[in-house]
Amino acid sequence: MSDILQGRPVRASASEYSEIALPNDANPLGHLLGGRVMHLVDLAGALAATRHARRPVVTASVDHMTFLHPVYIGQLIVLKSSVNRAFRTSMEVGVKVMVEDLTTGEVRHTSSAYLTFVALDEQGRPTPVPPVIPETDEEKRRYEEAGRRREYRLQLRSRASPTGRPSRGPDWP
Ligand SMILES: CC(C)(COP(=O)(O)OP(=O)(O)OC[C@H]1O[C@@H](n2cnc3c(N)ncnc32)[C@H](O)[C@@H]1OP(=O)(O)O)[C@@H](O)C(=O)NCCC(=O)NCCS
8 A cells, every 4th residue: 555545543633624704795785795705615525535635636526505693793713624534536525614713712613514525646537545544533523424424415416417417417518
């Protein structure tokens, strides 16, 4: 087995990404747009996946997202991401979104999401990634659960495109 495919612990790629919510990204109510939060979730997820694979990655899927609290302009968004499990060329990454009110110090959990990233080789084809070594009880639980979520995602994928390949969709001209 080459060095690159030796297992790596979750802590080796766990990442944090933060940004202040700015007026340019607000909706008319003065809350941060949900789409901006989704963009940050994608970036934070890609950060952990790239660190794990040490390869360029693309987002293959995003599981559903819930927004528990509004994010107000001026608050700090802190995104924590870690690779729950690696399969062959894909990885499930969990991202937790926290919001800090910088004036009071209050921190609230506002969203979580699971994303699947695929590592690509120099020709842009999916390429194998190292296995994840879960160490803590929490990491072992996430590792097991990631396997069950993958089965569900692959079922959805084959329903959307029975060949398993990208579909042109019903509206393709
Ligand atoms: C993701 C992508 C690389 C998969 O390519 P593919 O030719 O279908 O390759 P494969 O069928 O070999 O799948 C590669 C891996 O992706 C996984 N995968 C593909 N689609 C998936 C989905 N919807 N959900 C979860 N995993 C998925 C497969 O299970 C496989 O994982 P494994 O190797 O760990 O078992 C390809 O569909 C792609 O490039 N999509 C666009 C990505 C992109 O541009 N994202 C940005 C948003 S627009």
